[in-house]
Each structure stands twice: as C-alpha cells, then as structure tokens.
Amino acid sequence: MTNIEPTTGKYIRLTVQGVEYRVYFEESGQGIPLVCQHTAGSDCRQWRHLLNDAEVTSMYRVIAFDLPYHGKSLPPETLEWWKEEYRLHKSFLFDFHTEFGKALGLERPVYIGCSMGGHLAPDLALERPDIYRAVIGVQGTAHSGHSTEIWWYHPKVSNDFRFHAMMAMQSPTSPEKYRRETAWEYSQSAPFVFKGDLYYYFAEHDVTKTAENIDTSRCAVYLMAGEYDPDANPDEGRRLAGMIKGSKFVAMEGLGHFGMCENYPVFKTYLMPFLREIANTD
Amino acid sequence: MAIRFMDPKLLEGIRQYVNNDPEFRLASKFVIADILLGVGDSECIVKIREGSISEIQLNPTFMDAWSFYIRSTEDAWNKFLLPVPPPKHNGLFSAMISQIFKVGGNLEMAFSYFWAVCRMLDLFREVQNN
Secondary structure (H helix, E strand, O other): OOOOOOOEEEEEEEEEOOEEEEEEEEEEOOOEEEEEEOOOOOOHHHHHHHHOOHHHHOOEEEEEEOOOOOOOOOOOOOOOHHHOOOOOOHHHHHHHHHHHHHHHOOOOOEEEEEOHHHHHHHHHHHHOOOOOOEEEEEOOOOEOOOOOHHHHOEOOEOHHHHHHHHHOOOOOOOOHHHHHHHHHHHOOOOOOHHHHHHHHHHHHOEOOOOHHHOOOOOOEEEEEEEOOOOOOOHHHHHHHHHHOOOOEEEEEOOOOOOHHHHOHHHHHHHHHHHHHHHHHHO | OOOHHHOOOOHHHHHHHHHOOHHHHHHOOOOEEEEEEEEOOEEEEEEEEOOOEEEEEEOOOOOOOOOEEEEEOHHHHHHHOOOOOOOOOOOHHHHHHOOOOEEEEOHHHHHHOHHHHHHHHHHHHHHHHO
C-alpha cells in the first residue's frame, strides 16, 4: 500500500537581481498562500510538519522554498560564485520574496519565517509592507548584537560543530529524534553558507530604531519566541513587539530556536490562533 | 548538590560509564585532548584518547597541561546537570554564548571535538541524576 504525502516538490526559474536561479520549493494545501522562510544554513525541510498538517492546509496553501545555495536550490549557473565570499543580504531577501510571489501568482500571501526568517519578518513589514498581508516572525529580534561567526566556517572545524551547537539551541523537552533531525539539516549545508547567511542575521538586520515605524494596518505583525533560545528568547521577542504598535506576541514554553521542526505539536498550539486570526481578518 | 564528576570515589565508575556509551565512543574516535573542567575553584582534567576517557585527574597543578577549558560556577554546573536544565543551561553552546560557561584555550580543538565534548557532558548529566 502506498503512503504518499500530500506535499509536492517543484523547481522554478527565478531571476533575482539580474541572476537566474533554479529554485526548489514544496507546497501543500489550498487557500491563503503561506510562504515559509527557513533559518540560516538550513532548508525547507524544517517546515515538513506544517506542510503535512491537514488542519493548516485546509485553510492555507503552504509553500516552503530553499533559498539559492540552500537545500536543493543550487548556486546559479551564470556566476563564478566560487570566486567571491558568499554573503546573504537583506536586499536579496526582499527581491527574492518579491519575485517568488510574482512568479507563483500569490495574492496577498502571508509570511512565516524562523531565526533569520524571524528577523526578516519586521524587515519586510517595515521596508516591503506590500508583499505580505501579515508576517509571522519566529525567534526574531530587533537586533542580534553578538557574533560567533568565525567558527562557523573554518577548515579545521567540521559540520559536526554546527550539528551539536544547534542541539543546544533546542528545548531539552523536545523529542530527541526531532532535535537530532533539526541538527542533521544544519550539518548538511555547504561549509560557507551558514556563516554567509549570518551576515544578514548579525550585520544587516537592525530595527532597533525603526521598528516603531512599522504600520501594522498595511502588514500585520505576529511574533513568537521559544524560552530555550539563548539569543532570541522571549524577553527579546517581547521587546521587539513593544516597539511595533499593533503587533502580537506569544512566548512559547518548552520550545527552543526551532519550534516548527523540534516539536511541531507544541509549536502548533501557539501558531494556530495567529493563523486563524489572519484567516478571519481577510 | 555535589558535582559527581569531581567526586574521587565516583571517578572510575564515571569513566567506565562514559566509555561504555556507543555514541561517545563514535564521537571521540579521533579525539586526543586534555580538557580542563572548572567547577568554581575546583578543577579536573579529563583525558580523552581515541575513543575513550583514559583518565580523570582531580586537582591538577600548574605543571599539568591541558588543551582547552570549560569553566563555570558550581551553581551553573548544578543547573546544567539537572535532568531538565533551565534555559541557557541546557547545552554547552547555549551556556557558552550566554557567557554562563567560559570556554577557552585551544578553541579550534574545542570546536573540532564538540560532538565528543557535548556527549561527555550529557553523560555526566545522566551520572549526576542516576
């Protein structure tokens, strides 16, 4: 007997900032488009539980992509990318999300992203408020003020370091099999990608002085923060929410940095009220 | 609560417990390191040699060399070793970036051998609660 999941995977050719990329994405469900942004150094597999949740996919068309250089989205064929240091920039993320939505013909989609995707939520609401009707930032903060990035790409430090560092970013109460799976995904990216993504995370993202300018009547803002995240913890999430008039925030007990993949059933209890509210606000 | 991996009466049992763990043996297969663990003012050096802990040396002197250190207060170690540690104490990396644990010395080696070190500390947590 076959047991095929409803999630399908496809490739799309996207031109972003003058460069063509072959981008992999997965989708499931029907309804309001819900675009999922993975974390730095990982890929769309982080969203597999959401993609397979019938309660969500009965309301939302859930779409998760691999950014170029991540997962199944290869580096571009038209650039000699090996001759320059890889760095992910905010402007690229903005343009990528714009082009991705246009290419798929998404009407008034909703955004959800974790970690660097959580940082991107307020950046989108502030600087590109017309792409998404609402953004959900998971583990996002106003600014991440410290960096350990030199060790994320070092010829004598293997991907094992990323694996076991990310184990400690998750809640000890989350199932070990999913904590290990989340870390597994981190151990699989090209050696320099995580560090390159952190350029956006640490260096470019900073809404400390601008978050108050976000107009939630144009783009609604929802924020979520797991208690076991040593960096983007609930105090930081609450602080960011306090800067954005009209935003909503929830602290997630028993979750760490990767709620959607480290313990989806618990994550879902916090997410569903936001998804229902957004759907009912339409 | 007393830190068990610093208890001279328990050292040999702890060493055997860690060495019997299949994940630790796998993780430490290529590790040659002397790791100084500091609990408040107390110290020990855990010597790992290619798949097992060869010795846990209590109260090292200035003549005893080590590769890298992991230091914190006794209170922080006690929290770290709880069956369900509180936030920022649940793993070496989270405790490190929260500056609750200090890691220093040969960082290149510490991060190269991170799997073995983390697994060893997880097993110390099991020992602490057994």
